[in-house]
Amino acid sequence: MRDSYTEALDTLASELSEMSRIAERAMADATRALLTADIVLAEQTIEYREEIDTLAVEWEHEAFAFLARQSPVAHDLRRVVSGINIVADLQRMGGLAVHIAELARRRHPAHVLPPEVEGVFTEMGRVAIAQAEATQRVLETRDAELAASLRTQDEEMDALHRSLFMLTSAPDWPHGVPAAVDITLLGRFYERYSDHTVEVAKRVIFLVTGARPTDES
Amino acid sequence: MRDSYTEALDTLASELSEMSRIAERAMADATRALLTADIVLAEQTIEYREEIDTLAVEWEHEAFAFLARQSPVAHDLRRVVSGINIVADLQRMGGLAVHIAELARRRHPAHVLPPEVEGVFTEMGRVAIAQAEATQRVLETRDAELAASLRTQDEEMDALHRSLFMLTSAPDWPHGVPAAVDITLLGRFYERYSDHTVEVAKRVIFLVTGARPTDES
Numbered sequence: 251m252r253d254s255y256t257e258a259l260d261t262l263a264s265e266l267s268e269m270s271r272i273a274e275r276a277m278a279d280a281t282r283a284l285l286t287a288d289i290v291l292a293e294q295t296i297e298y299r300e301e302i303d304t305l306a307v308e309w310e311h312e313a314f315a316f317l318a319r320q321s322p323v324a325h326d327l328r329r330v331v332s333g334i335n336i337v338a339d340l341q342r343m344g345g346l347a348v349h350i351a352e353l354a355r356r357r358h359p360a361h362v363l364p365p366e367v368e369g370v371f372t373e374m375g376r377v378a379i380a381q382a383e384a385t386q387r388v389l390e391t392r393d394a395e396l397a398a399s400l401r402t403q404d405e406e407m408d409a410l411h412r413s414l415f416m417l418t419s420a421p422d423w424p425h426g427v428p429a430a431v432d433i434t435l436l437g438r439f440y441e442r443y444s445d446h447t448v449e450v451a452k453r454v455i456f457l458v459t460g461a462r463p464t465d466e467s
Numbered sequence: 468m469r470d471s472y473t474e475a476l477d478t479l480a481s482e483l484s485e486m487s488r489i490a491e492r493a494m495a496d497a498t499r500a501l502l503t504a505d506i507v508l509a510e511q512t513i514e515y516r517e518e519i520d521t522l523a524v525e526w527e528h529e530a531f532a533f534l535a536r537q538s539p540v541a542h543d544l545r546r547v548v549s550g551i552n553i554v555a556d557l558q559r560m561g562g563l564a565v566h567i568a569e570l571a572r573r574r575h576p577a578h579v580l581p582p583e584v585e586g587v588f589t590e591m592g593r594v595a596i597a598q599a600e601a602t603q604r605v606l607e608t609r610d611a612e613l614a615a616s617l618r619t620q621d622e623e624m625d626a627l628h629r630s631l632f633m634l635t636s637a638p639d640w641p642h643g644v645p646a647a648v649d650i651t652l653l654g655r656f657y658e659r660y661s662d663h664t665v666e667v668a669k670r671v672i673f674l675v676t677g678a679r680p681t682d683e684s
Contacts, residue, residue, distance in 0.1 A: 307679065314548055321538035331531055334551045419645045428636045430644045434651045462524065 258316050259326060262309065262333055267389040269305050269340040270450075272298060274382030276347035277443060281375030283351050284436070285368060289358045295351035302344035309337050325457075332453045336389070339446040339453075343382065346443045350436060362432050364425045367417055374410050374440040377403055381447040388451055394458045397451035401463075407444040411437050475533045476543060479526065479550055484606040486522050486557040487667075489515060491599030493564035494660060498592030500568050501653070502585060506575045512568035519561035526554050542674075549670045553606070556663040556670075560599065563660045570649060579649050581642045584634055591627050591657040594620055598664035605668055611675045614668035618680075624661040628654050 276298040283292035313330050316322070322330060353362055363371055381403050388397045414437040417423065418430040452463045493515040500509035530547050533539070539547060570579055580588055598620050605614045631654040634640065635647040669680045 310548075314545065317534070317548070318540045318544055321540075323535045323538075327535055328531065331527075331534070331551065334548065335555060338552060338555060415648065418648060423644055427640055427644055427647045431632065431635060431647055431651045434648045435655065438652065438655060 255320055255322075258312070258320070259322075259329065262313055262316065262330065263389070265305065265309050265312075266333055266336055266340065267386050269302060269309070269337065269344075270382060270386040270389055272302055272305070273340050273343035273347065274379060274386060276302070276344050277350075277375065277378050277382055280347040280350040280354070281371070281379070284354045284362060285372060285375070287354065287358055287361045289355060292351040292355040292358065296348050296355065298344055299348045302341055306337050306341040310334070328457055332457045336450050336453050339449045340385075343443050343446045346439045346446075349439050353432060353436060357432070362429075362436070364429055366425075367414065367433055370410055370413055370417070371436065371440075374407065374437070377407050377410065378440055378443050378447075381407075381444055385447045385450050388454050392454055392458050394455050397454045397458075398463075400448055400451040404444050404448045407441055411441045472537055472539075475529070475537070476539075476546065479530055479533065479547065480606070482522065482526050482529075483550055483553055483557070484603050486519060486526070486554065486561075487599060487603040487606055489519055489522070490557050490560035490564065491596060491603065493519070493561050494567075494592065494595050494599055497564040497567040497571070498588070498596070501571045501579060502589060502592070504571060504575055504578045506572060509568040509572040509575065513565050513572070515561055516565045519558055523554050523558040527551070545674055549674045553667050553670050556666045557602075560660050560663045563656045563663075566656050567653060570653060574649070579646075579653070581646055583642075584631065584650055587627055587630055587634070588653065588657075591624065591654070594624050594627065595657055595660050595664075598624075598661055602664045602667050605671050609671055609675050611672050614671045614675075615680075617665055617668040621661050621665045624658055628658045 276295055279291055279295040279298075282288065283295055313333060317327075317330060381400055384396060384400050384403070387393070388400070414433055418433055423430065456462050493512055496508055496512040496515075499505065500512055530550060534544075534547060598617055601613060601617050601620070604610070605617070631650055635650055640647065673679050
């Protein structure tokens with residue numbers, strides 16, 4: 251039988267992976283709502299905010315209680331302390347997905363995206379969801395190699411993000427300033443979502459190897 | 468004579484306030500570099516990134532060592548745990564100020580800002596710096612009332628942010644898409660900087676009162 255110490259640590263870990271699953275679903279739904287101008291799906295996505303914020307508060311509460319009661323040291327302490335930062339990243343990922351859905355809702359029944367950029371956002375959504383899936387697996391397996399691979403996907407996201415600027419800043423961009431402003435914000439939301447998956451990966455790498463990934467990303 | 472336990476806690480607290488001071492200086496310099504297209508100042512501002520990242524890593528290291536060696540409980544434990552989140556917010560504030568400086572550098576010798584929006588960014592800079600100053604005082608005094616006042620300033624920032632959208636999206640906006648894209652990103656950086664000061668304030672309110680501020684901000 252597992253003791254309450256191990257059980258509490260395992261619960262904290264599995265709740266992190268549950269939160270990353272919700273952050274992933276929020277991004278998948280937000281992207282679909284954006285691409286199809288689906289108001290119902292946009293509103294469902296916005297409801298994830300409360301769910302993920304509640305989970306974050308509960309997690310912090312449990313982690314605090316565990317630290318206070320059990321005074322873990324060494325690796326177990328590091329797992330909990332890393333978790334405090336990881337929860338903040340996952341919560342922010344959910345928040346960014348909600349921002350995407352909010353923009354889809356605000357422009358409804360119009361589509362936010364002109365046809366020229368739909369392909370880029372389809373790809374950005376695909377990369378973001380893949381990164382969130384990898385984040386979840388990294389949290390479950392604490393596989394440092396898989397964590398390192400998240401940073402490669404981040405480069406793909408950066409390239410997609412740059413391509414948006416090329417499109418909206420071209421002299422023959424036909425959709426005017428308001429569309430370009432929406433696209434700029436959306437691009438930033440996807441890029442930041444991606445950044446947070448990398449932050450989680452870096453935390454896990456540090457947890458497993460004791461070495462901090464050095465280059466900025 | 469203070470014992471090493473109290474001394475370590477005090478050091479952790481004073482380092483937080485030092486980081487908030489740097490995040491404030493970074494914002495002041497970034498805003499000046501932006502408004503005056505000052506490349507030297509922009510580059511100096513960009514150097515804060517390494518300084519603030521190094522301080523954040525060191526802080527986390529010290530906090531971990533303190534938790535491992537001293538196993539604090541109750542209020543002292545909560546101070547350190549809050550600090551873990553606060554450091555992340557302060558680090559991000561520094562990062563956002565650096566983003567502003569990077570954009571000023573990228574457009575040099577041109578000015579990023581057309582004359583119509585200079586006034587708004589002057590105000591956004593003023594509010595952001597005032598919020599960072601208040602954040603520093605909140606960290607030093609743990610004054611929950613002062614912390615609550617940060618949320619009012621956040622509304623001022625939101626109003627400034629909205630006014631940018633009005634300006635760039637007006638049918639007679641004369642500066643084209645690329646300028647509007649830059650302004651959109653800059654507006655987002657200021658708004659997020661402001662959000663992080665509010666996050667710090669909320670952490671301090673929770674630390675002092677035990678109650679979590681409920682409404683979203």
